[in-house]
Amino acid sequence: MLTVLETCRISPPSATVGEKSLPLTFFDIIWLFHFPIHQLFFYNFPHSKPSFIQTVLPILKHSLSITLQHFFPFASNLIVFPNPTKPEIRHVDGDSVEFTVAESHLDFEDLVGNHPRACGNFYPLVPPLGHVTKASEFLSIPLFAVQITYFKNLGFSIGITNHHVLCDATTKFDFLKMWTSIAKHDTYNGSFPFYDRLLKYPESLDEIFMNQPGVEALNADYQILDLVGPSSKVRATFFLTKERISLMKKWVSIQLPTSGYISSFSVTCGYVWSCIAKSRVGFQERNDEDDQLERFVCLANFRSRMDPPLSETYFGNCVGSCVAITKSMMLSGSKGFLVAVESIGEAISKTVKKNDGGVKDAELWFELMFKTPAKIPAKIGVAGTPKLKIYDVDFGWGRPRKYETVSIDRNGSISVNAGKESPEDLEIGLSLPVKQMDAFLDIFNNDLQNFF
Template structure:
């Protein structure tokens, strides 16, 4: 029987496992690069597709196909059907056994099918939209449970929602210890291929099976640094991942930086920073968004102290940059952070954008050129990540074309990273219109979004008018 919750009706709740006897008992130890996300909020993704078909067509054709194709996909990506296993510390002064991702025969993920009466066309817009409207469309992770001498934590769930005769959304939620964006994208490429062709033959022919061996070498002290944290040592069956909660005054909006805009901004910067090394579109776009967010906060809150700091954080995929490198299909987390901090006065001044470009570009270049690699400053990541200053982080990457995720209904009309609502990050992806354009997802209090939108548009218009 269908269950109704406001504007959402649950049509079916089920559990999906890999086909019987295809995975068995397998485990995947967490590395330092996974452990650092252990207390982080889940990642929520939401894809919107045009689907001008009835609910009955959805039930009769889409639901069976998605169930079957997801099951086959999980055969190749068993960690998504697994659980995070956490071992309590043996005593207050001792270290707990390192957590792992473990699959046993019969493990499954929660898959929900639902129907919504929300305004689909409003949700896929770029204009500011109430964040609360999106939350019913993404699944929550189930709670932890005690099993023998360990705690079992579910790490992946899926929700598919039909808007009859209009569209479909696919919502994904995963614990960040499971994987980074690259491994999630590999799963989606496999699932969409199997959903479209009815078999995994095309996927297997592409030679992109996940690489599970734990081959990254790093000092053991990095594991210990996180395993010693009291919140990790105290993880038990009461653990519940941070949940999406109602936001009283928060909206999300999408801003497109076209290739033409990017080229004009680079030309404008070349005059003001003639000695600046190559600036990527990612660096330029993130710097512009960072400076506009800082200025919008200034308009909202007023001038802060002279020594107030602002921080920007992004991550770099190190699969091909490690020595020795690991395969591009390495499964799990293999990213390291880039931090840069500056004085609020500089970032919100007339040269705020120029300052941001210099800082973001410099920190990315220095991190990539570091002969000691990403591990040089790894012992400082924890302290730097919890520094209490206004921070803008980045979710997503334009190197993975999220708009290529096609289940057979065509490419997504819109993609949203819902988890930026409580990570205080921006999402950065290629645009739905062109892989040459950048698409920024921004989540802010409504009044600050008004300021941000005005600043973003006006400063871009001023720069373009100078160059045309």
């Protein structure tokens, strides 16, 4: 399925970064044990392998090197000290990003489709982060890796993997904007990352998250969770157009006249959440006397919500947790869509409207986001954000043919991104067992036709 053509390391230009360190905040520390994020961009390139090697690779390598000069944490390592000392991101001369070049014999046209496709076929196309190394007094954990995969006379993919401690989606998109601009135009006229740690929040939050369950496992035996197959799941892509979403919002507004928050995002997520719940019926045992709860988690950008507000180019993680919890039977019932939309809207409103410097109740985020109590066995998270135009990631050979968030396979999350044809359309990525995906397809399409 895959032949590795080259493995090398890409560093910032010599003597441009030096030794630097970046402290972590509680916004970063909460992601210490989260699995790596895997993203995949497919591009058309109907040319020979020599042309790919001679034209595409040198440009991608050079532009990545220049970008790392300004986004040095991507070429750095996470340094973990014995608790209670906080981890930090550290760069020293010689630090670099692992850069893999491969050739795949998989069906390119199948991979870039929207129909259900085997999840395991995507795993070879995203790189592992690499190996953890143990120094005398700390662990050193790589944070970022790149893989370029060529498909004979058809196209290529760019797979990127990052540790979530490195940054959130906003910072990563800023990184991609610079990388693509330098690759395409050999220059960059946008804003540069803002590294100052000006966040004001109670120091107790650092202590809470540094003492979260599992910290003791950060020792010489710690290893990064790689994404490996085989998988029994399939992934598919669904779309809601701007016009369809508008109809759905109007319908919801009539049905829920007192609802304080109805947005394109909440309506889309609510619809998908309810369809997933309905698709489980018949596949899971249910005790009607003890109806189980389900949890939906999405993230809000807190940069403008901090006190004082942070620069939109602030580097790192700065997202707050919005958690909706409701009963499975209500989600899978005839009014499941309305229940989901109202629950998600209330969760978002409750989180973003707090004026406590953006961190009120933050000590509860870890439990709400990651711990799975016995009474809440089902959890769905959202990867991506429609506020970022992911299909603008053009390195000079055209916009992506297809984008995939491969890491949603791990925990049943969904991806929600701005559409390729219009940023006001929404593209949803979903990974489910085959039979459940078949059920989801029928429910998703039939309910749209019957109600909207």
